[in-house]
Amino acid sequence: MISLIIPCFNGEGFLNRCLDSVLSQTYKEIELILINDGSTDSSQTIIENRRKEIEETISKFIFINQKNQGVGASCNIGFKYATGQYLCLLDVDDVLLPSSLEEQKKWLDNHNDFDLVRTNGFYVNEEQLESNKNLFEVNHDMKLKENIFSDIFHSTTYLWPGTYMIRMKLLNKIYPDREIYPSRSGQNLQFLM
Numbered sequence: 001m002i003s004l005i006i007p008c009f010n011g012e013g014f015l016n017r018c019l020d021s022v023l024s025q026t027y028k029e030i031e032l033i034l035i036n037d038g039s040t041d042s043s044q045t046i047i048e049n050r051r052k053e054i055e056e057t058i059s060k061f062i063f064i065n066q067k068n069q070g071v072g073a074s075c076n077i078g079f080k081y082a083t084g085q086y087l088c089l090l091d092v093d094d095v096l097l098p099s100s101l102e103e104q105k106k107w108l109d110n111h112n113d114f115d116l117v118r119t120n121g122f123y124v125n126e127e128q129l130e131s132n133k134n135l136f137e138v139n140h141d142m143k144l145k146e147n148i149f150s151d152i153f154h155s156t157t158y159l160w161p162g163t164y165m166i167r168m169k170l171l172n173k174i175y176p177d178r179e180i181y182p183s184r185s186g187q188n189l190q191f192l193m
Helices: 017-021 042-056 073-083 102-110 140-144 148-151 168-174 187-192
Strands: 001-006 030-037 061-066 086-089 116-119 164-167
Touching: 001 017, 001 073, 001 102, 017 042, 030 042, 030 073, 042 086, 042 187, 061 073, 086 102, 086 168, 102 116, 102 164
Parallel strands: 001 030, 001 086, 030 061
Antiparallel strands: 086 164, 116 164
16 A cells, blocks of 8 residues: 655635545555645645545545644645555655556565655646646656766755655655654655655
């Protein structure tokens, strides 16, 4: 199973599209952990209205409401609930391509000597949602590079949510208390580093 954490703060403009991308995944063994981080818009209503559909489509749905604490604190809450073999983070304004989770899981299943896989992605905006012209990574050598630690550390490559999957056994080893620094940004960097 894949644990997918989505922190949400005032995401009403993006939430349905994000959820549609999760529910349309070709791999359905998903544990969706959605944290409403004190939204003051209609995010909670949207989630509640889609609860039945979500529960009928994927393996497990955990919905948590909390007062606003920031994305790092939301990830910590979700991290504590995660029971999957793999973990992914997704921001509420992002979407996954339909086979994204399946292909990342398949790659990790077939490469036991790796604990993380990263895929490419596209920059899009509201006017160009279907665009596939703006790849995150255009450097061919970087696409094939196995050790990206220093590139992530020095910000010479991307680390966007939804583009990586990590084995939970590694995360449990690194974060035995399942707690990252609860900053309002930088959660992807903490998980990837």
